[in-house]
Amino acid sequence: MxxxxxxxxxxxxxxxxxxxxxxxxxxxxxxxxxxxxxxxxxxxxxCPRSTPLRPTRRYFSATGRTICLTIDDGPCADTPAFLALLAAHRAKAIFFLIGERAAARPDLVRAILAAGHQIGNHTHTHPEKCFWAYGPAAQRREIETCQEILGQFSARPPIWFRAPAGFGSPFTHPLLRESHLHCLGWTARAFDTRPTPIPVLLARLRPAFRPGAILLVHQGHPVSPALLRALLSELSSEGWTCELPPPAAPY
Ligand SMILES: [Zn+2]
Missing domain, CATH: 1.10.286 (GTP Cyclohydrolase I; Chain A, domain 1)
Incomplete structure (x- = not known):
């Protein structure tokens, strides 16, 4: 629609x-x-995957050993550690930021952009249990408020959106069109918001190591920096590079 x-x-x-x-x-x-x-x-x-009512990009076309790394739920206290790890591996990522957190820590948003990463819209308050059940007015408020805040940091406003936990509704796609946003899903996610051994988290991501894949990890959790360190080490040792995707293309 x-x-x-x-x-x-x-x-x-x-x-x-x-x-x-x-x-x-x-x-x-x-x-x-x-x-x-x-x-x-x-x-x-x-369904967090692409559906007829909510087209979602889950991978990019790529030929070399390049992967798209996405990091959700910042900015938060571990953002500087994330930026240091990414710089050490010459990796670029898309940070899906929560609007109210970005408003509270503008210094971290500027640091992300200054390091050459992209930022994406992850709603204003991250209502992960109920965003999908919101009517169009409440969803629009979440999307547009976050977009306004993130748009203040760059001449180019975010082009990517990710719903909290990936759950949207039939209203989400029309609202994204209004804000010139595209829904970005993932090829694989680590389910890293709960305490889990790093090898288990890596095992969930490893099958998706293929050109153009989109990996999802989170920040702000106890395991987050250790997981990113282990993931980047593994990707680098296998010759993979984390690069930003090409400009938004039709689904
Ligand atoms: Zn999230």
Missing amino acids: KTVRQTWLLLTLLHLIPAILFWKMGFPAGFLTLAAVHLTLLGFTL
């Missing part, structure tokens, strides 16, 4: 079908169709 209005129209039409079946064929047919419509929509909503 290209606009919020079209999305509302689609959702209305999808609910007309069970209503008509209920009227023509009775309660069981209407109820079962309504349940099928809602389960399908819920599946699209809670």
Whole structure:
């Protein structure tokens, strides 16, 4: 769907079908169709991968041993350590920043950009449990407020967006179009927000070591710097480089 209005129209039409079946064929047919419509929509909503209602880029085309590293949930206290590790490995990354954290630590945002990394929009308050359930007005507020804050740091506002935990809704894509943003997913993620041994976290990322893959790690957790250190060491030892992606392209 290209606009919020079209999305509302689609959702209305999808609910007309069970209503008509209920009227023509009775309660069981209407109820079962309504349940099928809602389960399908819920599946699209809670799937962090690309769906027809929410196209999401999960890899880039690349020929050499280049990988796109993305780092979520900053800026925070370990950002300087992250920047030092990336510099040591001559690696570039996209930092998906939370708007209110960026407003609180503008020095860290400037340090990220000064080091040649990109920043992406990760919503203003990071409502990871409920962003997907928000209506279009609340989602727009999260996206646009973060975009306004991050846009103050560079003449070129962010072009990439990532929903908290990757969960959006059918309204998310039309809202991103309004803000000229593209949804960036991942090829593999470490699930590194919970205490987990580093070898286990690396094992989750390693199968995605291929040209153009997008890796997702977090910052702000006890394991975060150690994981980044181990990941960059492994990538470097195997000849992989972490580079920024080409400009946003159609899905
Ligand atoms: Zn996040």
